[in-house]
Amino acid sequence: xxxxxxxxxxxxxxxxxxxxxxxxxxxxxxxxxxxxxxxxxxxxxxxxxxxxxxxxxxxxxxxxxxxxxxxxxxxxxxxxxxxxxxxxxxxxxxxxxxxxxxxxxxxxxxxxxxxxxxxxxxxxxxxxxxxxxxxxxxxxxx
Numbered sequence: 001x002x003x004x005x006x007x008x009x010x011x012x013x014x015x016x017x018x019x020x021x022x023x024x025x026x027x028x029x030x031x032x033x034x035x036x037x038x039x040x041x042x043x044x045x046x047x048x049x050x051x052x053x054x055x056x057x058x059x060x061x062x063x064x065x066x067x068x069x070x071x072x073x074x075x076x077x078x079x080x081x082x083x084x085x086x087x088x089x090x091x092x093x094x095x096x097x098x099x100x101x102x103x104x105x106x107x108x109x110x111x112x113x114x115x116x117x118x119x120x121x122x123x124x125x126x127x128x129x130x131x132x133x134x135x136x137x138x139x140x141x142x
Contacts, residue, residue, distance in 0.1 A: 003139070006072060009080030013073040019091040020069060027062040030055055053111065057104045065090045085139035095134045099127035 034051060041047050069090050076083045089095050106123025 004080055004082050006076060006083040006086060007080050008076055008078055009083065011079050011081070011084045013077060013079045013083060013087045015070065015073050017091065019093065022093075023062065023065055023069070023091065027059075027066055030059050030062065053108075057107055058100050061096055061100050061103070065096060081139055081141075085135045088138040089131060089134045092134075092138075095131050098130050102130075103127050 033055070037044075037047055037051055069087060072079065072083050072087050079087065103120075103123045106119035106121075106126075109117050110120045
């Protein structure tokens with residue numbers, strides 16, 4: 001596979017799509033949950049720690065996804081195959097649906113065992129591998 005760098009091309013990459021709005025709504029829901037937690041329990045350190053432990057991985061993936069899609073579609077509103085593959089990898093949701101639980105489990109196992117079982121880095125590696133598998137699928141034209 002000869003990978004061309006992302007850039008201008010013939011494929012429209014709009015942010016005005018239902019999947020992008022769902023991605024934003026998902027991120028917004030996590031932010032609203034944090035604000036509600038803070039509003040109702042402003043001095044509860046354990047509540048905040050529980051939120052970060054439970055939602056941290058999801059927030060990181062959702063922020064990464066929004067930043068990547070916005071960057072691609074604003075830099076290349078008419079993108080090439082590479083831009084399209086990045087765009088579709090995020091907005092179809094398959095990669096996020098797979099990667100978020102995998103990294104959440106890896107993170108939780110490592111945190112609960114206080115680092116005795118080191119699963120965080122391998123789970124992140126699996127998430128990256130899955131990203132490139134899904135990317136390759138869309139790059140190939142599917």
